[in-house]
Amino acid sequence: MMDNAPGRTGNLFTFTIQNPPTGYRLVELEWLPSQGSTVVNTVPQAITNGSSGGIPPEFSISPDGRTYSFVYPSSLHGQTGSVRVIYQETSGAAMIGNLSGVRLP
Known part of the structure; x- marks a missing residue:
């Protein structure tokens, strides 16, 4: 489950992941806009x-690994979409988490 954490400022959408699936590791973060290009970052990215830092739009993970952010250019202000996270088990099985209805401030 994803929950919007404090820290929605500027060109940044910050969130945390509550209760990640046991036995799985996070492998990918995705921004799925209602219009426009999808943004995909692996966890190492x-x-x-x-x-x-990098060139927005991009996802970032805080040094403690608990806070996730989607950093975007000002041209995306007001865009709506979903954040999707993909977890994978060593066997290859995957679990997908989704936070819908996100409006970039």
């Missing part, structure tokens, strides 16, 4: 973005 999001960790790198969190420590050194």
